Structures are given as structure tokens and as C-alpha cells.
Amino acid sequence: MNEETLEISLVNDLKEIARVAEHIDEFCASQDIALEVAYAINLALDEILTNTISYGYDDDAPHRIEISVRPEVEALVVVIVDDSAAFDLSNAPTPDTGASLEERPLGGLGLFLVHQMMDSVEYRREGERNIVTLKKNKTGEQRPEDG
């Protein structure tokens, strides 16, 4: 298996998220990563990028966000580096998923999903940069052979 690293560079625009998903899908297919693992990574990246792009910047200037995806033996390691406001997402509060339809809070679901879908979520601040490291075990079922 080719143990290459995928690198994606994007600007802080929500429209970029679909493009990131395309890259992740292609990369995971080329690495024979299970579809459910690819889906989990796409969802986690989407939720984090949506938060960062929507709330992380207090100016109108374009900002770069760098993503790398590195396959290890048992897991995929995803690193997101950006220069948005410091935000530690390693301890997201758990929404009340047992609440009734009327009482269910509307917020807080995104980061909760990140933690549920990933096997580990780490955050650190280096200078002006946020560095988020996600790990997802490659334990999904093998994808079916392509025709």
C-alpha cells in the first residue's frame, strides 16, 4: 500500500468544505480505506471547519487552513492547522441526546459528533496557530472490490 500523505490547502470559505470532501473520498478510495471511515473523517472535518470559518475570524481577510491526512498502520491521522482565534475543542460538552423533541437543544451537536466519530481529538496552540489532531482507526469493513 502506498503510504503517502494527503495535503489540502484551503481558504476560510464554507464552500471549500465540499472540495475537501472530494479530496478525502478520492484519497481514501486510493488507500482502500473503508467508506464508513472516510465518512467519519469528512463529517469531523466539516464540523470543525464550519466552526472555524463561521466563528474563528474577527476580520474579513482571507485566511489559509492546512489539512494533512496521514495513514498509519492502524489509523488515519488528520491534522488541521489554522490561524483563527484560540479554541480548545478537545473537551466539547455533551448535548442532552435523551431530551424530547420540544426540549432538545439546537446547538452543540457538531463538536459532539466530532468526538463520537473520531477515536481521538487533540488540541494545542502554537504561537498564533491552532493545531488539531484527529485519529480514526481503520477498523471499518473493507470496501467491496470495484467492478
Added chain:
Amino acid sequence: MTNENALSVQTERNEKAVIVCPVGRVDGSNVGVLESAIRELLDAGQKTLIFDFEELNYISSAGLRVLLVTARRTQAEGGKALFCGLAEHIAHVFEISGFTNILTICQSRSEALAAL
């Protein structure tokens, strides 16, 4: 994989309900397309919606929030929102989110129509 990352919303009128079929993916950048399609139906007095997710590839929390708001509004207005055709990975996200406990989820469109 052309257009796999875009979203369009198709609607079909049935005597019992309007069936809403999002085609493609729902994320934070395009959730407004789904939201306004739903609002238009509800504002026009439609009370019962069946969401058929057969052609939905992906949904993020931005989309889930719209579904929650819609289920609440239909219930408050004496109607109902039902959901069917969920792919396995989407059903999994519904489960993690606790949505399987508060939303009406059916296997198929015919099952959803029969439940009305």
C-alpha cells in the same frame, strides 16, 4: 462523481403529504437551500412532510439542526415530519445524535405513507 457535492431539493405532492427528496449533500455551505425549500412548504400551509433520503449522500449537524426545527414546527402545527430511505452511515449519525428517539424514522417511503 459529477455534482456529488451539490444539493438540490425535489418535492412530490401526494394526497397525504409532500415528499421532500434532498439530492446530494447537505453541509453548512448549502443548508439554506434545504431550509428555504422546507419553509416554503410549511408557510404555504403544508403540515405533513415525508423526507425521503434515498438520494442523500451526506448530512452534517447544520442539516440535522434544520430537520430538528422542522419536526418541531410540524408537530406544533398539528402535523408531522417523517424520515425514510436513510443510508446506513446517515442512520448511524441519527442514532449517535439521539434523533432516532425523537424523530419518526421509517424504512421506506411506502412505510412512511402507511404510517400517516
